[in-house]
Amino acid sequence: MSNNIFRTCPDTGLKFHGPAETLMKVNAVAAVVFLLVGGFYGLLVGLTRWQAVHLLEASDFYMVLTLHGINVLIFWMIFFEIAVLYFCSSVLLGCRLATPKWAWVGFALMVIGAVMNNVIVLQGSSSVMMTSYVPMEAHPLFYLSLILFAVGALIGCFVFFGTLVIAKAEKTYEGSVPLVTFGAITAAVIAVFTIVSGAIVLLPTFLWSVGLVGEIDVLAYRLIWWAFGHSSQQINVAAHVSVWYAIVAILFGAKPLSEKVSRTAFLMYILFLQLASVHHLLVDPGVSSNFKMFNTSYAMYLAVMASMVHGLTVPGSMEAAQRARGHTAGLFTWLRKAPWGNPTFSGMFISLVGFGFLGGITGVVMGAEQINILVHNTLYVPGHFHATVVLGSTMAFMALTYWLVPILFRREIVMKGLAKWQPYIFGLGMSGVALFLMGAGTLGVPRRHWDIGFAGTGGMTHEFPAAAYTMLALNGLSVILAVAGGAAFCVIIVGSLLFGKKLGDQPMAEPCIVAPVTDEEYNANGGSAYAIPGTIVLAMIFFASFALYYFINWKYLAETWGIG
Template identity: 50%
Template sequence: MNEKNAAVTWEGIEAKEFDYRVCPATGLLVDTKAEKLVIANAVAAVICLTLGGIFALLISLTRWQTIHLLDATWYYRLTTAHGVDMLVAWIVFFEIAALYFGSTALLNARMVSPKTAWLAFVLMVIGGGLANFAILTGKADVMFTAYVPLKASPIFYVGVILFAVGALIGVGLFFVNVFVAKAEGRYTGSLPLVVYGLVAAAIIAVYTLLSGALAFVPALFWSLGLLKQYDPAFYRNLFWSFGHPAQQINLCAMVVVWYMLSHITTGGKTPNEKLSRFAFILYVLFINLGSAHHLLVDPGPSFPWKVFNTSYAMYLAVLASMIHAYSIPAGVEIAQRKKGFTKGLFGWLKNAPWKEPGFASLAVSIVIFGWIGGVTGVTIGTEQINMLAHNTLRVPGHFHATVVGGTTLAFMGLTYYLIPLVFRKELRMKKLATLQVYSFGAGMTLVSIGMIIAGLQGVSRRHFDITFANAAIQGGIPQGVHIGLALLGIGAIIAILAGTLFVTIVLVSILNPKKVSPTSVTLVIPQESVNVPETKKEPSAKGTFVLVLIFLMFFATYYLSNWWLLGRTWFIR
């Protein structure tokens, strides 16, 4: 489909300055240079996911006390590597791929500087490689957080800095692409909501990655001996301005993917563009305040500082998530009702395309992210309640629901549709793909709930042996802890099997030599048609309204019971 410098017009836009092909499924112009970059970043992402997944299996089987697989050193080492490869490398590589895709294909635009993009990619690969090398050779047994004054080899800091700089260049290119697309008139009117959301993610990425550089550059000098003192409280503040918002880039990108998946699989559109865009603006303005979640029980910051920041001003970023939590299912509901699925409150939901991997991942991702990740996150991010949860397994319990059950699952679901769109290959084993989504969701639910159960009983995160078998002072642990840790181990095995299935399906599909022809791409199995009632009235999303109210009741119950728990412990002030 390559046509060089051909003067073809598409919806009145001339596309002759760059090599492109026309996407057979969507009719969009695809810059072939941008496409290669999307592929490179996506492949790097999946490689990191695979590595991180192997580490995940080994460390979770160590936490499962009955198996206790690794020795202490390797447990800590692989926990460090798991954090770096998953929380940073996999997610950021995938986001860069999404940013390039969004700023070129979705706008009928070109990659303005492919060379710079390749430079960014190389920096990220070298950076990620150096960090992994330092960790796996025992030069950086410091955890992903690398809290000063626990010192790692300079190689580790150099790796992280190179990765962040590469990512920053990629994000910068995204902005350049969008501006040039507008200047060259490649799209007219407003940005599509999906790209708008990506702009929000990219803005968050800029201040996130800058904070990362600010935290790690002095750490590098300190590690080299050029800087004598590095204040640990200062480092924590800077590090979390990187570590927490880095996951908010995901959040933003994941919400974008939710909108995409709901549109691809059901034709759903947000019922109100204005509201959805407003919610993205709330993210940009307030979500980085969440960095304070990690400093709630630190000595130093005052009560007003902690409360203002941990509440994102007044939970305005939570409000944004609650808006999306309504808008996305409401879009699906309205689209389904228009197709004739009007029976009762939930007929639209019952008749949703549950066998379509994209819809399955959308639904499972929203439930795990919102009901487990969101609710527990807001709860443990409450200033006083944090005393019950800080550094216990409740914290990873929360973020495995958001980053893995939420973001990663949504990204997996989207990948199944990028295979025909970007790789121009047919998705093979589609039924297994659907099974993959459900089993990954089930596994991660067990992982998160297992961690939360253990954490509620005080079990520490990043701890090799909570039975304290070799410690000089012995302390008993509640028996219920073992149930939580076993759930974590079993869930991890299920999730890893499902993750392996994901990688297998992707590989089998893209290594298949046959390219799909322009006419044969069907992204989504068409739903059975029903008699569409003739009405001019726009259907309303009353079923979704009931769902979000049930969600709110669950939220309130969990939140308030944590205050009750706090009230039972020792008095402290």
């Protein structure tokens, strides 16, 4: 394959580099496959958690829970993010992809690692959960599979960086990179940090599992593993925030309110977000309170500030663009007139609201040093990250996929009626999962636990309140709804790739990208478009919810035993 084949997209005017395009396709397809696999495992987990159904046996439950976590939290996310990185570099900068051969090597390593991991866990000897805490031991190939996957992903990151260098050298763009690419750069920088941490912790663990290293210090493992485990979720945050900006640019022609603010907020992710890994060590021995407080406040909540800034500027830039285009009446006309039937928009907006209200607030609250005592290792934790990773990242990636498929594969989306509803079904189901898991966690229900009825203990038991059982049942129903929504997504996307009407070189009947709002449009009426009263009202509602929930939890904490 020659390395300078380009086509210009008839719909968007974007320049697609042949090898980059193929690589984006294979990475995106692999992502969807692992989403399907991991989502199916999630269904089994949810139906076992529902005490009245209790689908799986204990050993199968722990195995499937291990598979669920790794497939969706790592494989689906990273494959998709590699596609996003190639898009944000090669496509947005109109540049050839650096070393496509290496990109293929990376992809192959990721596929081998991911498949190997599933096979080895399915054999039953590696039900160690995603965290694989030592000294519990998995099969050596379990660690090796993750290492292979990580090396592959690291190669993908360097292909991305290489592409940036080429674009700069060959002057394929002028001035600074677009904001969306800037966001992708932060994601990739965090990814390198993440993967290096993963290597530092998993390589010795692999050697230990084959008998070449004597002992792994448990606390050191926890500290470094979380530099990998939590940071990998920060890649998702940086990536999905970039996707938010991309979608408001695509659908509304929006530009950031100010480049400086949005870019500084991304930069703060690199500087402060990784510190949050220490959230996982708040009730560990051997770590001082000062260390905990400094890190879990992300050095004074500067990364939280960054997310809250994006939370304002994404809808804010959309409001400004809508107002500039004439939706000026009242507080919320700009929002009411948004294309709610377009899954790219509805998915993005559900992601924004779900990530902020359900995921963001709860994450910061339970990350306070002392409040963490109430929720550590309870179901509250999975509840929280289903809001951030699934409702936030996965939903945003799904939304972007609806837009990418016709552009990239030149196929129309099939089953448009279902596609219109899919984000709502998935979003509602996953909001339920997040809320009911957090509800059960608040009542003390442990995570990664097969039976809170303690039937097999021979008489020693704990009676959880009836509400806990109700929460788990409602969670089961929500899981079914969410999996239906997730399956609908996979069916629509795979169906479109196979059977969607071919678009060829002709532009689509309906334009799929809105022309950028011009300065003249923004500046009409004395620049009133930049006043964003609707977004400010939404932001204040968010702030009030945040503050209220934060102090409620201190009150809860004050009611328990004295701890010193």
